[in-house]
Amino acid sequence: GAVVSQHPSRVICKSGTSVKIECRSLDFQATTMFWYRQFPKQSLMLMATSNEGSKATYEQGVEKDKFLINHASLTLSTLTVTSAHPEDSSFYICSASRQGIGYGYTFGSGTRLTVV
Amino acid sequence: GESVGLHLPTLSVQEGDNSIINCAYSNSASDYFIWYKQESGKGPQFIIDIRSNMDKRQGQRVTVLLNKTVKHLSLQIAATQPGDSAVYFCASGGANDYKLSFGAGTTVTVRA
Numbered sequence: 001g002a003v004v005s006q007h008p009s010r011v012i013c014k015s016g017t018s019v020k021i022e023c024r025s026l027d028f029q030a031t032t033m034f035w036y037r038q039f040p041k042q043s044l045m046l047m048a049t050s051n052e053g054s055k056a057t058y059e060q061g062v063e064k065d066k067f068l069i070n071h072a073s074l075t076l077s078t079l080t081v082t083s084a085h086p087e088d089s090s091f092y093i094c095s096a097s098r099q100g101i102g103y104g105y106t107f108g109s110g111t112r113l114t115v116v
Numbered sequence: 117g118e119s120v121g122l123h124l125p126t127l128s129v130q131e132g133d134n135s136i137i138n139c140a141y142s143n144s145a146s147d148y149f150i151w152y153k154q155e156s157g158k159g160p161q162f163i164i165d166i167r168s169n170m171d172k173r174q175g176q177r178v179t180v181l182l183n184k185t186v187k188h189l190s191l192q193i194a195a196t197q198p199g200d201s202a203v204y205f206c207a208s209g210g211a212n213d214y215k216l217s218f219g220a221g222t223t224v225t226v227r228a
Contacts, residue, residue: 006159032214043205044160044218093159097214105216107152107159 002028004096006108013084013115021079021111023094029074030096034105035067038091050077084115126223135193137222139206142187146208150216151180151191153202160205163191193224201226 003026013019023033031052036044048069049057056069066088068080077096081088093110129135141149147168152160166173166180166189173180179192193200203223207216 004159034215041221043220046215046217049215091157095159105150105162107161110157110159112157 002096002098002106004030004094004106004108006094006111008111009109010112011114013113015085015115016083018080018082019084019113021081021092021094021113023077023079023096023108025075025096025106028096028098030077030098031074032097033071033077034095034097035069035077035079036093036095038093038110040091044093047079081113084113086115089113089115125220126225128225128227129196130227131198132195135191135196135200135224137191137193137204137206137224139189139191139219140187141189141206141208141217141219143208143210143217144184144187145210146187148209149180149182149189150207150209151178152205152207152218153200154205154221155202163204196224196226198226198228200224 005024005026007022011019033050035047037047038044046059047062047067050069050071052071052074058064066082071077091110091112094108095105097105150165151163153163154160164175164178164180166182171182177194182189201224203221205221206219209216
């Protein structure tokens with residue numbers, strides 16, 4: 001079955017530093033990956049759509065210079081939270097769509113980011 | 117924008133009973149609907165999906181019902197088990213893009 005690996009699962013960083021989160025599709029090619037943020041006891045909020053070989057498309061209200069997304073290959077997308085602040089502490093989740101299957105999403109296991 | 121929401125934030129159910137989780141959506145152009153299960157600290161796990169040209173779909177112990185007239189869908193879980201305790205989200209997608217909109221989530225707690 002389709003497997004998406006997300007790394008790290010947990011990270012604690014100091015305020016002002018940057019953190020990179022990786023999302024890999026292990027056994028399929030993903031032309032599109034999505035990045036979500038989830039605050040405690042809340043739903044998933046789409047941050048951006050990441051397309052292989054092109055610039056990411058950000059949702060309204062999401063700062064593209066703060067949340068840098070790179071989708072350099074069909075199996076890897078990265079989200080970098082730059083100059084992190086405590087309010088960026090959240091659960092970040094990626095999902096990947098199989099090439100040619102529009103809604104065939106598989107979610108990663110999420111990354112718990114804590115900024116201190 | 118699209119809005120997907122759930123009717124109840126929590127559901128407590130006796131082990132062995134059936135569970136029904138409801139969801140309302142607002143975008144009549146939505147043509148694809150998915151139910152996800154999320155356990156604490158994990159990513160969402162696919163349960164079942166349904167397209168707008170159907171009104172019912174069954175899986176293993178789960179059934180999704182879609183009522184396009186009132187823009188409502190539900191997830192029925194038969195013989196609920198302790199392992200079913202989790203947060204359940206509905207999500208919907210439009211016809212022209214593959215972005216999903218998630219509902220608020222219902223926390224299901226199974227009583228032994």
